[in-house]
Amino acid sequence: MFGWFKKDSAPSNGPDFRSVDSPEKAQALARSGELQKMLLLPAEFGGEDVPPNWVLVPSWVAEKKAETDQNIVFPLAAEGKISSYRATPQYQGKSFVPNAITIEASDPESFSVTIAIWGDALEEDA
Numbered sequence: 001m002f003g004w005f006k007k008d009s010a011p012s013n014g015p016d017f018r019s020v021d022s023p024e025k026a027q028a029l030a031r032s033g034e035l036q037k038m039l040l041l042p043a044e045f046g047g048e049d050v051p052p053n054w055v056l057v058p059s060w061v062a063e064k065k066a067e068t069d070q071n072i073v074f075p076l077a078a079e080g081k082i083s084s085y086r087a088t089p090q091y092q093g094k095s096f097v098p099n100a101i102t103i104e105a106s107d108p109e110s111f112s113v114t115i116a117i118w119g120d121a122l123e124e125d126a
Contacts, residue, residue, distance in 0.1 A: 014117075014118045014119070014122045015058065015117070015118045016118060016119070017095045017097035017099070017117075017118050017119070018092070018093055018094075018095055018119070019095075020095050020096050020097045021093075021094040021095060021096065022096065023096055025096065026056045026096040026097060027056070029056065029097075030056050034058070035056040035057060035058060035059075035097065036056065036057065036058075036059050036062055037049075037054050037055075037056060038054060038055055038056070038057050038061065038062040038065060039053055039054050040053050040054065040055060040087040040088075040089065040101075041053055041085065041086075041087065042066075042069050044069070044074070045077075045085055055089050055097075055098050055101075056096070056097060057097065057098060057101070057117060058117065061101065061115055061117055064115050065087070065101060065103065065115060068103055068113060068115075069103075072111060072113075073085060073103070073105050073111065076105060076109070076111060077105070081108065081109040082105040082106055082107060082108075082109055082110070082111065083106075083107045083108075084104075084105065084106045084107040085103075085104070085105045086103075086104045086105075087101055087102070087103045087104075088101070088102045088104070089101050090102065090121065092118075092119040092120050092121070093119075095119075097117070097118070098117060099116070099117050099118050099119040099120060099121040099122075100114050100115060100116050100117055100121035101114070101115045101117070102114045102115075103115070
């Protein structure tokens, strides 16, 4: 009636990380090479390799974020067009793997992009 008992359906496309519902499961996927650690605030911007600043994501996500940081964000910062940076993970269900990462850079100008990884984020991106 209210959808309380509705089963969480599988994503229509892309990977499915719904079952990665604990840090241990995410770490196991990292050890197997399916996921890798990615800093949210890059070391080049002063980000430290500490748990609050990293997430585990598929390697293509880390590559896409690094490309965005190097080819768009860093040049904007060098030109003085931005001075604030934030990369925010979004999650679906109980998964420890983000389903999207949103990069926002601003002050005085602004830039924003979302990297859709899996699940609902892919459907919104379509």
